[in-house]
Amino acid sequence: MAYMQRRSNCPVACALDLAGDKWTLLVVRDLLRGRRTYGELAASPEGIPTNILADRLRRMQAGGLIQATAYQKRPVRYAYALTEKGRGLEDVLSALARWGKRHIPRTRVFPEFSSSSRSSPPGAR
Amino acid sequence: MAYMQRRSNCPVACALDLAGDKWTLLVVRDLLRGRRTYGELAASPEGIPTNILADRLRRMQAGGLIQATAYQKRPVRYAYALTEKGRGLEDVLSALARWGKRHIPRTRVFPEFSSSSRSSPPGAR
Numbered sequence: 609m610a611y612m613q614r615r616s617n618c619p620v621a622c623a624l625d626l627a628g629d630k631w632t633l634l635v636v637r638d639l640l641r642g643r644r645t646y647g648e649l650a651a652s653p654e655g656i657p658t659n660i661l662a663d664r665l666r667r668m669q670a671g672g673l674i675q676a677t678a679y680q681k682r683p684v685r686y687a688y689a690l691t692e693k694g695r696g697l698e699d700v701l702s703a704l705a706r707w708g709k710r711h712i713p714r715t716r717v718f719p720e721f722s723s724s725s726r727s728s729p730p731g732a733r
Numbered sequence: 734m735a736y737m738q739r740r741s742n743c744p745v746a747c748a749l750d751l752a753g754d755k756w757t758l759l760v761v762r763d764l765l766r767g768r769r770t771y772g773e774l775a776a777s778p779e780g781i782p783t784n785i786l787a788d789r790l791r792r793m794q795a796g797g798l799i800q801a802t803a804y805q806k807r808p809v810r811y812a813y814a815l816t817e818k819g820r821g822l823e824d825v826l827s828a829l830a831r832w833g834k835r836h837i838p839r840t841r842v843f844p845e846f847s848s849s850s851r852s853s854p855p856g857a858r
Contacts, residue, residue: 615779619833619840620762620826626837630753637745654740672836693836700832701745703825708744711797711818712751715744 626671627697631656631664633704636690636697639674641718644687668694751796752822756781756789758829761815761822764799766843769812793819 615621668674673694676686708715740746768774793799798819801811833840
């Protein structure tokens with residue numbers, strides 16, 4: 609995959625080159641709240657199209673935001689985890705969440721997310 | 734312009750519906766540092782294509798992030814200003830800037846920008 613050329617050296621522009629789209633930060637959100645597999649990431653309520661999810665996971669790996677580890681062979685399946693760089697986006701997510709809650713009517717934080725970083729048991733809805 | 738359907742009620746997803754793309758937050762950045770006109774916004778170092786700038790300004794107005802005021806007639810020209818909702822994105826920009834400075838090599842804050850909110854004197858590098 610060709611690495612995107614940077615538009616300027618502004619840190620905001622560079623950050624948006626890596627994470628400035630409708631989906632990447634939602635994948636970061638889901639990894640922060642404990643999702644790990646492609647299937648778990650695809651199951652989020654926003655309904656990310658699977659080709660976009662696959663593309664974003666590739667870009668996020670190339671950008672150093674996540675790492676993939678095979679947890680199964682034949683067929684090979686990967687678990688995804690945020691790198692330290694990827695986890696660093698939590699502050700951006702928090703700022704977006706605060707802004708969304710304040711300025712957009714009828715938003716609702718996922719229960720798993722609001723209870724700090726996930727007290728609900730695996731598999732719970 | 735059709736208003737985008739929301740993907741979920743998650744405040745992060747809703748925030749990204751309005752501002753989650755490569756360009757919108759750069760326009761917010763530029764308005765925060767005092768740019769007002771279409772020409773000033775088009776002159777940023779990232780080289781935003783003019784059709785994209787026009788589209789983003791329309792979306793930002795529809796989303797309540799900016800308001801436009803005609804400052805000249807024949808031909809009519811508009812000055813753009815952030816609403817309170819749009820100014821609220823400053824925290825998101827700050828978080829992105831911190832993350833970019835920390836995790837992306839060779840970023841550099843615009844002199845006008847660093848002097849506005851911090852200690853370096855105007856024009857200082």
